[in-house]
Amino acid sequence: MAKLLASKIPANVNAARPSGRQELDVHPQVTSRPQPLTWPSFLSQVRWFNLTVELLLPLVSLYGLCTTRCSVKTALFTVACYILNMIGITAGYHRLWSHRSYNASLPLQYFLALAGAGAIQGSIRWWARGHRSHHRYTDTDLDPYGAHHGLFWTHIGWMLVKPSVKPGYADVRDLNRNEVVQWQHRWYFPLALVAGLILPWATSGYLWGDWRGGFYYVCFLRLFCVHHSTFCVNSIAHYLGETTYDDKHTPRDHFLTALLTLGEGYHNFHHQFPMDYRNAVKWYQYDPTKWFIVTCSFLGFATHLRVFPDNEIRMGELSMSLKRLKSVQDNLTWPKSSADLPVISWETFQNEASSRPLVLISGFIHDISDFLDQHPGGRDILQRSVGTDATAAFFGGIYDHSHAAHNLLTTLRVGALHGGLEQVDEHALPPAQKLFIADATLQAPGALTHECL
Ligand SMILES: [Zn+2]
Numbered sequence: 487m488a489k490l491l492a493s494k495i496p497a498n499v500n501a502a503r504p505s506g507r508q509e510l511d512v513h514p515q516v517t518s519r520p521q522p523l524t525w526p527s528f529l530s531q532v533r534w535f536n537l538t539v540e541l542l543l544p545l546v547s548l549y550g551l552c553t554t555r556c557s558v559k560t561a562l563f564t565v566a567c568y569i570l571n572m573i574g575i576t577a578g579y580h581r582l583w584s585h586r587s588y589n590a591s592l593p594l595q596y597f598l599a600l601a602g603a604g605a606i607q608g609s610i611r612w613w614a615r616g617h618r619s620h621h622r623y624t625d626t627d628l629d630p631y632g633a634h635h636g637l638f639w640t641h642i643g644w645m646l647v648k649p650s651v652k653p654g655y656a657d658v659r660d661l662n663r664n665e666v667v668q669w670q671h672r673w674y675f676p677l678a679l680v681a682g683l684i685l686p687w688a689t690s691g692y693l694w695g696d697w698r699g700g701f702y703y704v705c706f707l708r709l710f711c712v713h714h715s716t717f718c719v720n721s722i723a724h725y726l727g728e729t730t731y732d733d734k735h736t737p738r739d740h741f742l743t744a745l746l747t748l749g750e751g752y753h754n755f756h757h758q759f760p761m762d763y764r765n766a767v768k769w770y771q772y773d774p775t776k777w778f779i780v781t782c783s784f785l786g787f788a789t790h791l792r793v794f795p796d797n798e799i800r801m802g803e804l805s806m807s808l809k810r811l812k813s814v815q816d817n818l819t820w821p822k823s824s825a826d827l828p829v830i831s832w833e834t835f836q837n838e839a840s841s842r843p844l845v846l847i848s849g850f851i852h853d854i855s856d857f858l859d860q861h862p863g864g865r866d867i868l869q870r871s872v873g874t875d876a877t878a879a880f881f882g883g884i885y886d887h888s889h890a891a892h893n894l895l896t897t898l899r900v901g902a903l904h905g906g907l908e909q910v911d912e913h914a915l916p917p918a919q920k921l922f923i924a925d926a927t928l929q930a931p932g933a934l935t936h937e938c939l
């Protein structure tokens with residue numbers, strides 16, 4: 487059965503194909519700029535239908551919560567409808583149609599199209615078009631819910647007011663060729679009405695007689711939760727959490743966002759690797775939408791689950807870890823190199839050591855005046871080394887000092903012995919500097935170098 491269904495899913499069912507320029511449905515160029523907002527212009531820009539819906543949902547839900555008892559059956563059915571609608575949005579609208587992150591059989595596509603229509607968030611075509619602009623123009627004025635406009639705008643404001651700048655161009659030719667997307671777009675309003683309101687309400691009314699609970703909880707409260715869960719992907723997913731893979735833009739990873747959005751909370755990962763069918767790449771992270779897609783794949787309803795190469799995912803993660811470590815490194819005091827120190831001869835070193843305690847170790851001359859009384863091995867051992875090359879004694883001849891002692895020693899450098907550095911071994915580099923993080927720079931075309939330690 488599974489194999490039979492899988493064989494009916496074309497490999498490229500969602501893949502974009504090159505075709506003629508006449509199929510483009512939007513203008514790729516920016517044609518307008520944000521206009522200053524005045525009160526009369528604001529009123530003319532309000533999307534009154536959306537505003538009415540987004541006000542009615544919480545108000546009617548609140549009235550229902552205060553006046554209507556919720557039976558166990560109605561409560562469970564409300565949760566079931568919520569999950570169904572969210573799956574339609576996350577696995578369908580988002581990962582399947584916006585990002586083509588896997589291929590779905592026709593039965594699965596119709597299921598997701600109906601479940602998504604029941605969420606009453608616009609048609610697949612409208613939703614995916616805006617979402618592709620969001621990815622392509624993240625954090626700019628061409629992003630329909632650009633995070634630079636603030637949390638309220640990204641959460642709900644963008645839907646309540648007509649945009650002063652048209653969302654940036656997004657290629658939706660693949661969606662125009664998809665029969666399920668076109669069918670749902672054509673019949674969107676009756677489908678949304680039946681799947682989003684009439685069917686859930688009638689089910690709780692006819693099957694267990696709870697018309698009132700069905701109206702307030704299954705319809706209004708459920709839709710309120712579905713809307714705001716989805717809105718969180720645009721709002722708090724761009725505010726709360728870690729920039730695990732890249733910090734060029736605002737998307738962030740956070741468990742709380744994942745919890746609120748059926749697994750869409752690892753948004754930093756998602757913006758870096760949008761065609762990956764996963765949001766949570768680690769096994770312990772919460773991503774029920776990924777589990778749903780994997781289950782569909784196991785049953786034969788989904789194929790070609792796309793994953794970004796693991797090596798590049800780990801590269802992104804490592805580069806951000808190094809960036810964080812580099813800021814720690816930049817706030818530490820590092821020893822002077824031979825280029826920053828006076829280079830003196832053996833004779834000068836000997837003469838200077840007669841008036842102050844200087845010790846030569848690994849080609850560097852150290853002034854140990856302030857350390858004589860702090861030396862754990864006692865002052866006498868140090869004084870016997872004054873004016874000598876104590877390299878062998880420091881590195882095991884008398885006592886094999888710890889890495890911490892070696893790091894501390896480098897802070898006492900006052901000079902470099904002329905010719906001394908050529909004679910020394912790897913001990914000239916303290917342990918703390920052996921994995922030093924350096925900036926890569928391009929000095930000449932094609933020549934990638936690292937700024938020196
Ligand atoms: Zn985003």
Ligand SMILES: [Zn+2]
Binds near residue numbers: 585621
């Ligand atoms: Zn996305």
